Amino acid sequence: MHTDDVALVGRLLARDEVAFRAFFDDYFPRLFRFILRRSNGDEEAARDIVQAALIRGVRRLETYRGEASLFTWLCQIARRELADHVAKAVREASYMHRLVELEDDPQVRASLESIPADAAAEPEAQRQREDLTAAVHAALDYLPNRYAQVLELKYLEDLSVDAIAERLGVTAITVQSLLARARNAFRDIGNTLLPNLGSAK
Amino acid sequence: MRSNGDKDRVEPDDIARLIAAAGRRPAPDGAVRESVRAAVEQEWLQATGRRRARRAFRWAAAAAIVATAVGLGWLGLRDGTSEAPAPVGTLVAARGAVHLTSASDRGPIVAGSRLQAGTSVGTGASGYLLLTVASLDLRVGPGTVLDLDRPGHVQLTHGRIYVDSGPEGDAHEPLVVDTPFGRVSHLGTQFQVVVRSSSMWVGVRSGRVSVRERSGRHETLERGQAAAVERGGAMERMAVAPYGRSWAWVNTLTPDFPIDGRPLSEFLAWYVRETGRKLQLQGPATQAAIDQTRLSGSIAGLTPTEALVAVMATTRLQYDMNSPGELRIRLRGVATHGN
Numbered sequence: 001m002h003t004d005d006v007a008l009v010g011r012l013l014a015r016d017e018v019a020f021r022a023f024f025d026d027y028f029p030r031l032f033r034f035i036l037r038r039s040n041g042d043e044e045a046a047r048d049i050v051q052a053a054l055i056r057g058v059r060r061l062e063t064y065r066g067e068a069s070l071f072t073w074l075c076q077i078a079r080r081e082l083a084d085h086v087a088k089a090v091r092e093a094s095y096m097h098r099l100v101e102l103e104d105d106p107q108v109r110a111s112l113e114s115i116p117a118d119a120a121a122e123p124e125a126q127r128q129r130e131d132l133t134a135a136v137h138a139a140l141d142y143l144p145n146r147y148a149q150v151l152e153l154k155y156l157e158d159l160s161v162d163a164i165a166e167r168l169g170v171t172a173i174t175v176q177s178l179l180a181r182a183r184n185a186f187r188d189i190g191n192t193l194l195p196n197l198g199s200a201k
Numbered sequence: 202m203r204s205n206g207d208k209d210r211v212e213p214d215d216i217a218r219l220i221a222a223a224g225r226r227p228a229p230d231g232a233v234r235e236s237v238r239a240a241v242e243q244e245w246l247q248a249t250g251r252r253r254a255r256r257a258f259r260w261a262a263a264a265a266i267v268a269t270a271v272g273l274g275w276l277g278l279r280d281g282t283s284e285a286p287a288p289v290g291t292l293v294a295a296r297g298a299v300h301l302t303s304a305s306d307r308g309p310i311v312a313g314s315r316l317q318a319g320t321s322v323g324t325g326a327s328g329y330l331l332l333t334v335a336s337l338d339l340r341v342g343p344g345t346v347l348d349l350d351r352p353g354h355v356q357l358t359h360g361r362i363y364v365d366s367g368p369e370g371d372a373h374e375p376l377v378v379d380t381p382f383g384r385v386s387h388l389g390t391q392f393q394v395v396v397r398s399s400s401m402w403v404g405v406r407s408g409r410v411s412v413r414e415r416s417g418r419h420e421t422l423e424r425g426q427a428a429a430v431e432r433g434g435a436m437e438r439m440a441v442a443p444y445g446r447s448w449a450w451v452n453t454l455t456p457d458f459p460i461d462g463r464p465l466s467e468f469l470a471w472y473v474r475e476t477g478r479k480l481q482l483q484g485p486a487t488q489a490a491i492d493q494t495r496l497s498g499s500i501a502g503l504t505p506t507e508a509l510v511a512v513m514a515t516t517r518l519q520y521d522m523n524s525p526g527e528l529r530i531r532l533r534g535v536a537t538h539g540n
Contacts, residue, residue, distance in 0.1 A: 015249045024238050032229045043233070043398055047344075051237045051326055058245040129222075136223035155220040186216055 005070035009061050030141040031078055037134055038082055049085050053078035139189045147182035230398055232359035236346045240325025243298035286317040289349045290334035296454050298325030322347040329454040335374040338365040342450045363393040363451045382430040386411040401430045406443040406477045444477035444526050452504050465494035468512055473528055475505040483531035490518055
C-alpha cells in the first residue's frame, strides 16, 4: 500500500490547493518525460497526451486505491492515451513513431538491447550513452520525488550532506537516512533498467 | 561483468557515476507546463466540485459548477492601500476549461468583469475565451498562455489568439502582441497569431499587420498573407486562405450579434466578416429582397454558420457555399449561375 500517495490523493479530493500544486509539480515533468521517450521526442504530442492523461487521472482520483504507486497508476493512464494518439495518427497515415519500450516490458533488458539503433548514422558508443542516459532518467522518475531530489543534489550538484540538509530544511542525519534509502531504491530500479551497468563509463 | 543474479549489482559508486554522467533530467518548457497546469487544475476543480455536490452541498456545488462554466478565476484578498492596477480589458464570455488569475485579487471574475493589468489567462484543450482588449475583440483559443500585462499590450507565450478591430473605419486603440519569436502589431484588421514551442505563425484575414522578428527584420502582411517564424530561423512569407479550417476555432465563441429589428444585410455583413467569406448576390432582385428583410428573434449561442442556417430559413432567400471562400445568395426558386 502506497500510503503517502493515498494521503496525497485524499488531499486532492478534499480540494487542497497546496496538494494540487505538489501533485502537478511532481508528476507533470515525470509523466512528460515518460511520454516523450515513447513519442519519438515529439514535444507537441507529449504535451497533448500528458494533458489528456492528467485530466483523466484527476477525474478518476476516487478510484485510486494505492495498490500501485501514484506514478505507476498515472503512467498506465498515459499509456492508454498514447496508444489512442498513435492509433489516431496511424489512421491519418502521417505519423512516424518509434515507441521506446525502455521500462514498460517485463523483459526490460531485452527491450533495451532491442531499441532500434541508427548504427549506420551514429557511433555505437554515442547510442549507448543516450540509452543509458534515458534509463537513468527513467529510473529517477520512478523514484519518489524526494529520493530523486536528494540523489541529484548529491551526485549532480555535488553538495555535501550538510549542504543538502540546509537546502531541504532537515537534519544531516535525516539526509543520510534519505540518501541510503534513495540509493537502495535506485539500485532496485537500476538493476532492472540498466543492463550494462558494469561497462558504463 | 557482474552476474545478473547479483542483487547488489549497482554499487554506490556506480550510482554516483551514472547520475553524474546522465546529467539533469530534461524539464518541460515553462509555457507548456503552465498551459497544461491550467487545463488540469480546471478539470480538478470541476471533478472535485462534482464530488462534493454528490456528497452534501448541492446548492454550493451547483454554484461552483455555474461559476466554472463561465470560466471563473478565483481571486483572493486585496491590499486595500495599494493602487489599483490599470484596466486592460473585459471578460465577455468563456467556454470549456479556462483560468484567469490576477495579481490584484478582488473577487471572482465573471462575464462582464473588468480585467486589470497583470491578469494571466490560461485555456485548456477545450477552453475558449472572448475578451475585449484595447477596444478590440480578442479571442483566445485552446492551449493558450496569455498575459494581459499592460494596456494595449499582451504577451502570448503559447497557443493562439485572434484579433478583430471591427469593420474598417471603426476607431480602435493600438494593440501589440509580443511572443517569444517577435512582435505583432495590428494596423486595423482581423488576424490570428499561433505560438508553438518552436515557431510562431501569423495569418491575416483582412487589413494589415506588422510582424517584427527578434532579430529586427520586419514584414507587413495583408489579407490572405501569413508569415512563419521558426526558432533561430528566418521569417517565411506564405499565402493563407482567409476562410476555412485555419480559422474554424475562431467561431467557437463569437460576440453576440443581436438581430432583433435589424436588416438582413447587417446580419450577412456580420456573417462574412466572421467567416472570412465574400458575399455574392445573384442579381438586383436578390439585393432588393435583402434590403426589404428585417429580422426578429435571437441567434445568441449559435455559431455563425448555425445562425446563417436559422436566419435564412425564415426568408425567401437561399444560399450556397459551393464556391470556395464565397457565400452566394439568391431568391428561392431561381437557378444559380451556370445551371
